[in-house]
Amino acid sequence: MDIGVISVRYARALLKSATEAKVEVQVYADMQLLAKSYVDVPSLRHTIDNPMLAKEKKQMLLETAAGGDQSAALSRSFITLVLKEGRESMIQFMVNSYVTLYRQQKNIILGKLTTATRVSAAMEQKMRKVVEAKTQGTVEFETQVDPEIIGGFVLEYDTYRMDASVKSRLNDILQTLKK
Missing domain, CATH: 3.30.360 (Dihydrodipicolinate Reductase; domain 2)
Structure with a gap:
């Protein structure tokens, strides 16, 4: 399956969940911060894509990049789901897709x-x-x-x-x- 298709599906699901939970503004801020982290720290992508790095470490890195304890619980759950499904190499695309979809919606x-x-x-x-x-x-x-x-x-x-x-x-x- 295409990275773009998968990324948009995850982003749509996250936006729908965030809207239903009425936390879409906070999740939007978290996703913007995570997207900015990928741009500001290019080695983040290589680190997250590293198959030798434990999922727990990837979780900690991604949550920190998304705002740490200040991020929405749904954002942290989203990161957990992405890692559980083994899609961490696509998370940057998912995050950017979420930001784009949110901007279109609002x-x-x-x-x-x-x-x-x-x-x-x-x-x-x-x-x-x-x-x-x-x-x-x-x-x-x-x-x-x-x-x-x-x-x-x-x-x-x-x-x-x-x-x-x-x-x-x-x-x-x-x-x-x-x-």
Whole structure:
């Protein structure tokens, strides 16, 4: 069976269970943390995939990566089930599938604002409201400082990208002058 199919089945089952237990927000936070752990600690995947490592150790590692004692009981039960079924090599895909399904269910859009200097919380909130008004959804916003853009901002969400940076304007002028 395909990794994608299996991952989505597990993720759907987890989302359904979390929704019925009314803990889907906490499980979502746990799965985001676990997904981030896989990205931040690349050796986690190799460690979990190691057949010589005992299931108990894998359980402890995965639970810690998902928030430890602060994680939902359902998240810990999910990890136990995945390990019991011998599907630990697919857990990263399951976690990412859960995050995607949850966002679809709750109409959550990922947004990213890149600026040359740090923006105030009020400005970030204003940009969030603009995106929410356009998408009719909730926005999870990530802000990033990139001095390379010189000034202005770059706003990205879904497939939309608005580049109002000084760097892009200067590049446009340079291209015009080359013609």
